Amino acid sequence: MSWKKLNRLLITILIIVYIPTIIKATHNRAGEITYVQLSDNYVRAIVTTYTKTSSSSADRDTITISWGDGTFSAAGRTNGNGTEFPNDIKKNIYIAEHQYPGRGTYDLGMVDPNRIDNILNIDPPNSVNIPFYIQSTITLFNTTFQGINHSPILLQAPIDFACLYQTFTHNPSAFDEDGDSLAYELVIPLMDRNLPVPNYLYPNQIKSGLNNNIYLDQFSGTFIWNAPQMAGEYNIAIAIYEFRKGILIGKIIRDMEILVQESCSMNSPPVISTTQDTCVIAGTFLEIPILINDADVGNKGGFVKVEAAGAPFVIMNNASVLFPPGFNKPLINGKFIWQTNCTHIRKEYYNVTIKATDNFFDTTGLSTTQTIRIKIIGPPPIDLKSKIINNQIELNWTKPYACDFDSTHFRGFSVWRKIKSQSIIQDTCNPGLEHSNYQKIAYLINSYQLQNYFYIDSNIIPGQLYCYRVQAEFAKISTAGFPYNFVGSLASNESCNYLQIDKPILLNVDVINTDPNLGSIGIKWAKPNPNFFDTIAHQPPYTIKLFYSNPNGSLSEIVSYTKTYSSYSNVLDTNFTHKNLSTDQFPYHYLVQFLSSDGFIAQSDSSESIFLKVKNLNGNVQLSWSNNTSWSNYLFSIFRKEENSVQFDSIGQTNTTQFIDLTAEQQQKYCYYVTSFGSYGFQGIDSILINHSNISCIKVMDDSPPCCPKLSVKGSCDENNNAELYNTLSWNNPNVDCPIKDVVGYEIYKLNKSNQRELLIKINDPTRLNYIHEYTIIEPLCYEVISIDSSGKQCESPINICANYCPAYELPNTFTPNGDGHNDIFKPIKNKFIERVEFQVVNQWGELVFRTEDPNLNWNGTNLKGSILSDGVYYYSCKILPYPSTQPLKDLMIKGFIELLKGK
Known part of the structure; x- marks a missing residue:
């Protein structure tokens, strides 16, 4: 038997057992299930419920836990007969432990057949008959590698009081001992595993309006209701999700009760003044002042009680709040104090919920809740x-x-x-x-x-x-x-x-001239720093060699440059212009070698000339370039000139290797180059290294397709004459409504029922925005309008629009098949947009004499064997099957008679 069937059987058994007392057994108010993973597959579950004290007949000293693996356990109440509170509320705690068969994700659940009665937003007025179900989800870890999994614990009780027309706030004060991340969501309460209660209304849906809104902060868990519009009892459910490394590992669904009081509408809630978020270094003595006030001082509800809940109060080296006990007259000055230490460091905030409640009623009143978020972080390492x-x-x-x-x-x-x-x-x-x-x-x-x-x-x-x-x-x-x-x-x-430099350093690989064959690049470098190059170990003569390559070749020595010097101080020439290059085709790589007489080679890192490419992109010009240098380029300036201009002008800067020129004009030719600004970032080298790319030119052409027009089609539904059928097509001008304004004309296509495309007309005027298509065929028609730009490109993905049409079918009652060429064929008077018919003709004895599925009928007065029928009255039935339409025929079956008169 499946888990779900077992769980439903349990619900049925519980309901049957409690039938004798079900009328009086208004019972469950709120609750949740929390858990602790004790070892790899061993779990302790803690079920906490809040019930109606006066419903003693439904009091449970034992409940049943469903473990989500097909097994159930009885869990006894561990807090005696329960802890009673004012307002007919009892808290019950049940604990049980369970050994799972293996690691995995499981849903824990507990069901009770009775909620309390008269819940306004759960199947009103039948809430007492709706089962109460709470559920939590646990993922069992391999504790050797992943640690254990504690559910969050909820430190604020799931029962709270609100006042009619007053803003209500609540925070569950959730705390995760493992430091996992928590997120919150408002969900529908349950009556079975993953089964929401019926006819549920969120609180703001009861007397809904602009003054009735709810909100749950997904990060802090604070629930705000601004403001209740009907007094009574409500239930909401808050799902609390637990994440580790961004992966969902657990969930608690808390079922919570809100009691909205009616007679306190003239009462003002207390006001809490304190900080909201604070972050401190571990070891800080944290002292947060809290001020409580109430506008009703001196009147009913003018005394306030302050309570605090949250993780800092339950962990080791815990915090405290300093407030006078019980109800006190505002202003009330208090403080939150906490001597933090290194054991408190965690990624997530600690939530501290301050709740101020006035004494408008005998045991409770209107409350205000404020959450203080506190993060404790590790101190910085010292004196690096x-x-x-x-x-x-x-x-x-x-x-x-x-x-x-x-x-x-x-x-x-x-x-x-x-x-x-x-x-x-x-x-x-x-x-x-x-x-x-x-x-x-x-x-x-x-x-x-x-x-x-x-x-x-x-x-x-x-x-x-x-x-x-x-x-x-x-x-x-x-x-x-x-x-x-x-x-x-x-x-x-x-x-x-940094380590000192004992090798040559390239400073420039600078394109001087762009040409297919006569291009040139300037190379500059610095010789090894004499303070760090060991001239004793590596004695003269010294030889400098310069090497280059293009992307299609291997490294080659520039033999014409190789030079030898008799002493280190004589090495002065650190510049060279490399000529006769194809600088418009590809970049060039360079490196320098510094050789001593003992064969020692100090070699620079290689660097490449900046190679610029340009292309058309949606009517603009896209520039992209390579950036492979031993130094770091941090800025690029882009320069442009028009075809007949001599002067290049700066048009922009970027720190990436791409740039889009949005100001280029169509059909204009432009030339571009890029200047780079770079640095090695250490001393002894020029602070700014400036190099230039090749020059690259382009004629600006719009390579993007034009925008498609937005077509609308109006059919001639009211036209009865088949010979005068027409559809009116209209569309927008893409040159007005689209960024790409290069449409010069349109092509109009029709599509038949087989989706075959046929050109109707080509329009060379982009401002003409309509067309009337006259037709005689009686099949549905669809259309496409395709825009065409100045280079002949068509728009992509036009949307075909079908004409609205009205099927019509009408038959005569007489025809004369005598061969005189007049009225020899029985055919429809009206035949519009009919795909098929089932037409049958019988004689006066009910014998079938003719049948067809062709909407045109075309009956010539012969029977099924081809024999000529005699004059007389014949009877037909016709089932009409039109093409699908937004305006269907009223009569899809017609019957009548046909008088056949040959007149001979």
Whole structure:
């Protein structure tokens, strides 16, 4: 038997068992199921319900839990006879444990046959007969690698009081011990597994209007109802989703009751003044002032009681609020205090719900709820420094770190690096370097010597300026020590360093002239820095060689340039113009070698000339270029000139390798080039390196198809004469309504029922926007209008529109098949848009004499054997099958008589 069948059987059994008391057994108000994964497949479920104290006949000391794997367990109440509260409310807690057969995702459920009666928004007025069902979903993890899964716990009770015409707020104060992310959604309460209650209305649907709105904040869980318009009892359900690494791992559906009071409409709610969000570094003593006021001071409802709920009150080293107990006269000054420490660090906010309730009624009154969100983050590592050791960069920072011994969740440090320095703004609400320009190069570093943690970066290029930051990493761990739910601290200070340069450095690969055969490129480089090049170990003579290649060839030496120098100081010539190149066809790569007498070779990194390509794109010009250089280009300027102009003008800048010229005119020829601005980012080299691309020219042509017109067709439904049928076509002018304004004419096509296309007319005037199509055929017609631009391109994906037509079919009652050429054939008087008929003729004895499915009939007065029939009265029946129409025939079956008169 399936789980669903078992669950429905359980509901049936429960209802049968409680039939004798069902009339009095108004019972369940609210509840939810939470859970704890104790080991791989072992779970503890906690079912919390809120019931009607006075419904003693329906009181349950034991309930049944459905575990979602086809099994059920009895769970006894663990809080005695239940905890009673004012307003006829009792809280019940039931606990049971279960061993699942294996890992997976399961739905836990609990059903009771009775809700309370008179719930306004659940199948009114029959809510007492609707089962109460609460459900939660658990995903069982491999605890060795993934950790355990606790459901969120809900620290605010699911029963609250509202007042007619007053804004109501509630927050469940959910807290996830594992640090998983939570999201909230308003859903329909359940009566069975995944089965919503019938005839449910959201609270704002009862006396709906502009003054009746509900809203649930999906991030904080705060529910706002502004404002109730009818007093009574309501139920809502809030689904609380649990995510880990962006994957849904659990869900709780809380069924909640809201009691809307009527006689408090003149009462004002308390007002809470405090902060909403705050983010602090672990170790901070947090003190948040809270001020409570009420406009009804001195009148009924003028005293206020303050309560607080939330995760900071239930974890270790917990927080507290300082308020006088019970109801007090405003103004009431209080505070939230919390000595935070490293065990409190987590990615998610802690929610603290402050609830202020006045004493308008005997035991309760109008409430106001405000949620304070608090994030505790890790402190930054202190005093990061860098130094060069053995051609590597060593980083050091202070040990002990503020949380390396105080938090069971501290996992080590991550190291982040970028080229060149960057200042950052430390955001205590969004710590970490994940969204900065730094790249993570090392993770979970814990190495230390004496009073310093350290890390050595050996993956470095001489001359590059490397800048570093370090952040601490925190995470939960599985039973085998595998981390999950990581969160980073604030970043350390920045420290930068670089290895000195002992090789030549390319500075320019600059296109001087663009030509198919006579192009030229200027190359410039810097020789190795004499302060770091070992002229003792590598003695003269020194030889400089320059190499090049294009994309289609291998590296070749420019022999004409190779030079030898007798001493290092004589090496002065670091420029060369490479000529006779096809600079309009492709880019060129270059590198420089510096050779000493002992065979040592110091070689530069290669760099490529910027190669620009241009093409037409939707009536504009798209520029794209290569960018393969040993330095970093951070800006590109784009220059353009018209065909007959000498002067290039700047038309824009970008930091990418693409640019679209939106100002180019059609049929005009333009030439373009790009200037790059770059830098190596370290000392001793020109700070700005400027290079130019080849010149690339293009004639601007609109290569995009024109926009299709929007067609409408008006049929001649009222026209009775088949010979005068016509359809009126009209369309918009794409030159007015579309960005591409190059339409010069149109082609009008008709499509028959077989979707065959036939050109009706070609219009060479883009301002003509209508056409009348006269036709004699009686089949439905559809049309397309295709626009054509100045280069002959047609618009793509035109929409065919079919004419509205009115089927008509009418028969005569006499014909004279005597061969005189007049009225010899029996055929319809009207025959419009009829696809098929089932036409039969019988004689006076009921014998079939003629039949056809052709709507034209064309009966010549002979019988089925071809014999001529005698004069007389014949009877027909005709079932009419028209083409589908928006205006169908009223009569699809007609019957009548036909008088056949040969007159001879």
